[in-house]
Amino acid sequence: MPRDTTLIPPSAAQLKWLERRERLVFLAFLAPALLFLVLMFLVPLGMFLSQSLFDPHFTLENYQKAFTRPVYMKILWRTLVVSGETTLICLLIGYPVAFVMAHGSDRVKMMVTALVLIPFWTNILVRMFAWMALLGRNGVINRGLMETGLTDAPIPMLFNQFSVTIGMVHFMLPYMILPLYSVMTNIPQSLMDAAANLGANTRRTFLRVYLPLSLPGIGAGVLLVFILSLGFFVTPALLGGPQNTMLAQIIELEINDSVDWGFGAALSTILLVLTVALYALYDRFLSAEKIYEGR
Amino acid sequence: MQGGSRIQISDLSKHYGPVQAAEAVDLDIGQGEFVTFLGPSGSGKTTTLMMVAGFTVPTRGDILVDGRSIVPVPVHKRNIGMVFQNYALFPHMSVADNIAFPLQMRGLGKSEIRERVARALDLVRLGQHGGRRPKQLSGGQQQRIALARALVFEPSILLLDEPLGALDAKLREEMKFELKQLHHRIGATILFVTHDQEEALTLSDRIAVFNDGRIMQTGRPDELYRAPANRFVADFIGETNLLSGRVTDGGGEVITIDAGGQSFAGRMRSGFARPSSEATFTLRLESLRILRGEEPADCRAEGVIEEFLYVGNSTKYLVRLVSGQRLTARVPGNLPDETLRVNSKVTLGWNIDDMLLVEAA
Numbered sequence: 060m061p062r063d064t065t066l067i068p069p070s071a072a073q074l075k076w077l078e079r080r081e082r083l084v085f086l087a088f089l090a091p092a093l094l095f096l097v098l099m100f101l102v103p104l105g106m107f108l109s110q111s112l113f114d115p116h117f118t119l120e121n122y123q124k125a126f127t128r129p130v131y132m133k134i135l136w137r138t139l140v141v142s143g144e145t146t147l148i149c150l151l152i153g154y155p156v157a158f159v160m161a162h163g164s165d166r167v168k169m170m171v172t173a174l175v176l177i178p179f180w181t182n183i184l185v186r187m188f189a190w191m192a193l194l195g196r197n198g199v200i201n202r203g204l205m206e207t208g209l210t211d212a213p214i215p216m217l218f219n220q221f222s223v224t225i226g227m228v229h230f231m232l233p234y235m236i237l238p239l240y241s242v243m244t245n246i247p248q249s250l251m252d253a254a255a256n257l258g259a260n261t262r263r264t265f266l267r268v269y270l271p272l273s274l275p276g277i278g279a280g281v282l283l284v285f286i287l288s289l290g291f292f293v294t295p296a297l298l299g300g301p302q303n304t305m306l307a308q309i310i311e312l313e314i315n316d317s318v319d320w321g322f323g324a325a326l327s328t329i330l331l332v333l334t335v336a337l338y339a340l341y342d343r344f345l346s347a348e349k350i351y352e353g354r
Numbered sequence: 355m356q357g358g359s360r361i362q363i364s365d366l367s368k369h370y371g372p373v374q375a376a377e378a379v380d381l382d383i384g385q386g387e388f389v390t391f392l393g394p395s396g397s398g399k400t401t402t403l404m405m406v407a408g409f410t411v412p413t414r415g416d417i418l419v420d421g422r423s424i425v426p427v428p429v430h431k432r433n434i435g436m437v438f439q440n441y442a443l444f445p446h447m448s449v450a451d452n453i454a455f456p457l458q459m460r461g462l463g464k465s466e467i468r469e470r471v472a473r474a475l476d477l478v479r480l481g482q483h484g485g486r487r488p489k490q491l492s493g494g495q496q497q498r499i500a501l502a503r504a505l506v507f508e509p510s511i512l513l514l515d516e517p518l519g520a521l522d523a524k525l526r527e528e529m530k531f532e533l534k535q536l537h538h539r540i541g542a543t544i545l546f547v548t549h550d551q552e553e554a555l556t557l558s559d560r561i562a563v564f565n566d567g568r569i570m571q572t573g574r575p576d577e578l579y580r581a582p583a584n585r586f587v588a589d590f591i592g593e594t595n596l597l598s599g600r601v602t603d604g605g606g607e608v609i610t611i612d613a614g615g616q617s618f619a620g621r622m623r624s625g626f627a628r629p630s631s632e633a634t635f636t637l638r639l640e641s642l643r644i645l646r647g648e649e650p651a652d653c654r655a656e657g658v659i660e661e662f663l664y665v666g667n668s669t670k671y672l673v674r675l676v677s678g679q680r681l682t683a684r685v686p687g688n689l690p691d692e693t694l695r696v697n698s699k700v701t702l703g704w705n706i707d708d709m710l711l712v713e714a715a
Binding site: 247249250252253254255256257258259260263267268271272 | 407408409428429430431432433434435436438439440442443444445446455456459460503507
């Protein structure tokens, strides 16, 4: 007669193996993505960034150059300012749009969502050339202004800070609106009702309840737009003039024209460190858990 | 200690297109009364409450509080306390800040706010929890915080929108006692919305039963239970046997119907039932007795036990009568009778006064 195997209790080793098997399955699921990320991203990035420190021996020369030559500091500062302006304008325009998307009627919601997403799906070059056609010396706007007699000469609207900011805001808006929307849509209406019931008018309901609860969305949108803006290349390159050069353009210049890989890598490292630092800041103060759990 | 307000609701209606969410609701609620709006979902009870709170604008009708219409008054100026279905505590504020919120909106001084928040926390026995966030509290504690927040500004009216719905059964029982005690202590007029007939029966001074946007009956809990005005109320409140049949004798106070070959006699409190028309009686489960030998009874019927359910404090017997009709009887006691089993022959008896006409064509 065969032994009844169900009567033998599983050994500790067997149980341990069962437990571990679960984790191994998850690891197997992740393996292709991890492998790709390490081989195609982390390794090349590390090799590239290390060039800023080794030439071929260890040196801080590249960083010294970046931090002491006024022109690079000026460009870094300008990059921060332009990114900040873009982020602020996006927030001011995007917040009310996200609000309507989150709380409007289904029809309005659908329409606004389409208006936000269609530009989002349009190729960036197409959008930038469209701006050039609009803002140029002989562009649609200038011709319209002159034909109606509002101005005699074309107003310079292209290849300056104005066109760069417009182009960047236009590109970045969905990145502001979508995180805001996803947070706002989860703010229960009952909280606004409760605030009103407890004696708060619309303004105080917004300031004391809605705004704080939408902070994680503001944080995520601001972070996303600011970080994307910091490394933005296409818009300043196409819509900006020489006086509007941003950090990403300089990196491209150093690597493609000057063929100074070490210095290009140093500037890239500065950009990366800045980005990671911003993310850490966000995670520390503005993530949803911090605001809801109060820890 | 705060007094209650009188609330007069007259012809209050809310229509959404062709849908009548509430229709011609009339109710006069006395100072300090505990009134429950009871009904299934979509019956208009919540719509009516929301019109009192100010979140819904009525299509027609008026709401008077102490003689003055509150319909034109915006929500934030109504000064009505409310506990929302899921409490609606502000997740980004501490418990104490939640309770302080209505006081801050009313411009009270810091020291007074601190004092009153402490008192409100003590009232709901959560004095030590002021510094926590709502998420760190249990469901029952959150519920009490919501109560404290709704009471801290001493409103004369308190609205409760299914406040016990999210609690587990044991906690719900505890909170019923707490609510009742609280009502006695603060004396505010309370409007309580629920779909749970037991909550309504245990808590209320009066109950308004809603169905299809209308009030079906208003009365004390025992009135609704013992003398339902119509079939809906009889069926919705408590468990009952509903017996429908053709009227054979509808002359006087006692009418007789024929239901599936079995004759049933019952009381009619008002009106008149035409012979040959359809009529429905209600007979509560606990009004039925299982007769022993020659025990006397106004009415009796023989049958066979089809199934029985032991429910702890009583046993429910489903009895099939000789005529094929089924009646459910509840026999009190925590020890079920061993002689009563499936297929046992029994005789059911009841008083004619317990058989009530609730519907007549």
